[in-house]
Amino acid sequence: MKTVKKCVFFFLALFLFTTFAYAAAAPEILANAAVVVEPSSGEILYEKNAHEKTYPASTTKMMTGLIAMEKGKLDDVVTVSASALHGLEEMGSGTNLRVGETYTLHDLLYLLLLPSDNDAANVIAEHIAGSQDAFVEMMNERAQQIGMKDTHFSNVHGLHDENHYTTAYDMSLLAREALKNSLFAEIAKTPRAVINGEEILTTNHLISRFKDPNYYYSYAIGIKTGFTTPAGHCLVSAAEKNGSRYVCVVMNSPQDKSTGKIGSFTDTKALFEWAFSNFEEKTLLSKSTPVQEVPVRLAQNKDYLVLTPEADLKAIVPKDLDPKSLTFDYEVQESITAPVKKGEALGKVTVSSGDKTYGTLNLIALNDVERSTFLYVLDRIKSFFNSLPFRIVLIVLVALFILLLVIRTINKRRRRYRNQRMRYGGGFRRR
Numbered sequence: 001m002k003t004v005k006k007c008v009f010f011f012l013a014l015f016l017f018t019t020f021a022y023a024a025a026a027p028e029i030l031a032n033a034a035v036v037v038e039p040s041s042g043e044i045l046y047e048k049n050a051h052e053k054t055y056p057a058s059t060t061k062m063m064t065g066l067i068a069m070e071k072g073k074l075d076d077v078v079t080v081s082a083s084a085l086h087g088l089e090e091m092g093s094g095t096n097l098r099v100g101e102t103y104t105l106h107d108l109l110y111l112l113l114l115p116s117d118n119d120a121a122n123v124i125a126e127h128i129a130g131s132q133d134a135f136v137e138m139m140n141e142r143a144q145q146i147g148m149k150d151t152h153f154s155n156v157h158g159l160h161d162e163n164h165y166t167t168a169y170d171m172s173l174l175a176r177e178a179l180k181n182s183l184f185a186e187i188a189k190t191p192r193a194v195i196n197g198e199e200i201l202t203t204n205h206l207i208s209r210f211k212d213p214n215y216y217y218s219y220a221i222g223i224k225t226g227f228t229t230p231a232g233h234c235l236v237s238a239a240e241k242n243g244s245r246y247v248c249v250v251m252n253s254p255q256d257k258s259t260g261k262i263g264s265f266t267d268t269k270a271l272f273e274w275a276f277s278n279f280e281e282k283t284l285l286s287k288s289t290p291v292q293e294v295p296v297r298l299a300q301n302k303d304y305l306v307l308t309p310e311a312d313l314k315a316i317v318p319k320d321l322d323p324k325s326l327t328f329d330y331e332v333q334e335s336i337t338a339p340v341k342k343g344e345a346l347g348k349v350t351v352s353s354g355d356k357t358y359g360t361l362n363l364i365a366l367n368d369v370e371r372s373t374f375l376y377v378l379d380r381i382k383s384f385f386n387s388l389p390f391r392i393v394l395i396v397l398v399a400l401f402i403l404l405l406v407i408r409t410i411n412k413r414r415r416r417y418r419n420q421r422m423r424y425g426g427g428f429r430r431r
Contacts, residue, residue, distance in 0.1 A: 024278060027270040030263035031253035032232070033168040036271050038279075038316045039176040039238070039247050045275050045316065050169040051150060054251040057226030058116045058203075059171060059236045060158030063139050065112050065187070066178045068124045071138075074106040074183070076127065084122035084132075088157075097123065107195045113187050113224060114202045121157040132156055143170070146177050160228045168249045175223055175236050175247045188222030188238075205265055206237055215265040217272065221245075225264070233264035239272045244316075246275050278319055284326065284351050284358055285313040291349060292332055292363060299338040300372040305346075307332065307363040313351060315358040325353045332363060338371040 026046050033054050036046040044050070080101045097103075097119040103111070105127065111120035125135035132155070139153040148170035154163045178184045191208035192201050202208050203225045205215035219239040226234035232252035239246055248271050253263035285291070292307040299305075332347030340346070347363040 024274065027274050029250065029253070029267040029270060030256075031250035031267045033249075033251040034267065034271065035168045035172050035249050036275050037172045037176070037247045037249075039179065039245055041316060042176070043316045045246070045279055046271060047169070050172075051167050053150065053165050054167060054234075055160060055164065055228065055231035056158055056166045056171065056251075057160075057228045057231035057234050058118075058158040059224045059226040059234050060153065060156070060164070061112050061116060061121055061226075062171075062174055062178050062184075062224050062236060063142065063153065064121050064124060064135075064156045065109055066174075066181060066184055067135070067138055067142055068105065068109060068112075068128055069181055069183050071128050072105045072124075074104065074109075076105045077102050078105055078108060078123060078127045080119070080123050081126060084126050085119055088118050088122065103196065109183075110187060110190070110193045110195055111200065113184075114190060114193060115200045116203050116225065118157040118159065125156040143174070146173050148173055158226055158228070158231075160230050168251045171236050171249045171251070172247050175238065175249065178223070179238060179247075185222070188224065189220075204235070204237070205262075206235075206239075206268065215262070215269070217269050219272065219276070233262050235264035235268050237268050237272075239276075241276045244276060244280065246272060248272055248275075279316050280319050281314055282317050282321070283312050283314050284317070285309045285349070285361060287311050290366060291328070292330060292347070294332055294346070295335040296340065296369055297335055297337045298371050300370045302338075302369055305336050305340060305369055306366040307346060308366050309349065310343075310345065310362040310364045313359045313361050315351075317353075317358070321353065327352050330363070336369075338369045340365045340369040342366070342368045 029048065031048070033049040033052050034046065035044060035048070035050040037044055080097045080099055080103070082099045085097065085099060097111075097117070103120075103123075105124070108120045108124050108127075111117040112124060122132055125132045129135035129138055135156055136153055139156065140151075143151045143153065148166065151166040151170045152163060154161045158164070179188070189207055190202065192199060192210065194200070201210050204220075204222065205212050206217045206220035207222065209216045217239065219241040221238050221240055223236045223238055226236075232254060234251045234253070236249050237247070239248070248268050250264050250267045250271070253267050255262050287309050290306045290308050293304045294307060296302055296305040329350040329352070330347060331349075336346055342365055344365045345362040346365055348360055349363055350360040351358045
């Protein structure tokens with residue numbers, strides 16, 4: 001394969017890109033760690049200490065809820081046990097579940113994800129796995145499946161434990177996975193619900209005006225808050241605007257002592273506004289756009305073959321991206337030999353800008369190309385005469401011919417010598 005590098009975006013890019021805005025610098029945030037991700041592609045738009053160890057607090061309950069939805073039956077009736085409530089009386093959020101009370105698993109999930117009920121987390125874990133420890137094993141196994149390489153869970157609710165940790169990036173992976181579950185996505189964006197006759201409210205002020213309307217963000221669709229003193233204020237969230245969706249994670253954000261503002265909410269709103277204002281999905285390559293011409297051999301009435309991308313290449317890019325900054329690296333053969341079928345993959349193209357790679361696509365044949373029988377036969381003949389076996393046979397024949405010439409020469413000299421002897425009576429006389 002021969003690599004051909006195009007350092008300037010070809011003219012069709014001017015058609016694909018129209019107007020551009022000027023990108024603003026990312027906002028200064030209070031959180032110690034954060035990341036903003038486009039969930040379908042995993043494209044990272046912003047990161048700050050995204051792979052640094054941090055404590056998840058109650059954002060842990062995202063994993064608890066996801067596993068319960070995947071493993072349990074929503075209409076199961078679950079009884080609150082004494083072991084589920086043990087040790088939680090003075091330990092953070094709860095709705096004061098009582099031993100012997102019954103709830104459906106569906107209702108427990110709302111208690112888990114809206115008011116962030118620790119009691120509900122333990123009850124759910126025991127129901128699904130038989131014990132909290134067994135459920136924690138399921139959490140760590142699921143984390144590895146998702147790709148959360150820097151995460152370890154030691155409980156189901158997120159109360160502080162030195163061995164219970166994660167990263168902002170890992171939590172974005174969990175959020176992306178959880179939002180694929182329709183029930184999780186529905187609960188995550190619910191501001192209030194009524195469970196067993198009692199109204200419960202979400203702790204996520206981005207989606208609710210009930211407790212503090214100053215934090216409300218109309219485009220937010222979830223997901224989960226968390227707080228302990230060591231973890232600080234944490235928020236895993238998602239928002240949609242004009243067809244774009246982003247996941248934002250902020251970890252270990254402080255509360256302003258003078259204003260009382262919680263940094264996790266103000267940080268998240270600022271990052272979402274920045275992302276929506278400065279990024280958008282664009283088509284960098286269209287599958288209907290010819291991008292390369294390759295010489296074709298042995299074709300009938302055709303000298304070259306047109307290659308196009310096998311699909312559209314879309315990416316989340318800055319709105320002010322200069323199309324001239326895009327680089328196209330082609331990997332195609334110097335020539336193609338007919339016959340070729342339409343859609344046959346014959347190379348690749350990689351699109352990048354600076355050190356950022358946006359994607360790689362196969363290049364496929366735009367049309368069928370038939371082979372010329374006459375050219376094919378001539379090529380076979382030519383190939384035969386240029387082949388190693390033919391050259392070996394030719395060398396052998398030349399060697400035999402030379403050998404025959406040598407033998408013939410020797411025999412001719414011998415006959416001449418005999419003739420001379422016979423002419424002088426069988427030999428020469430001495431005097």
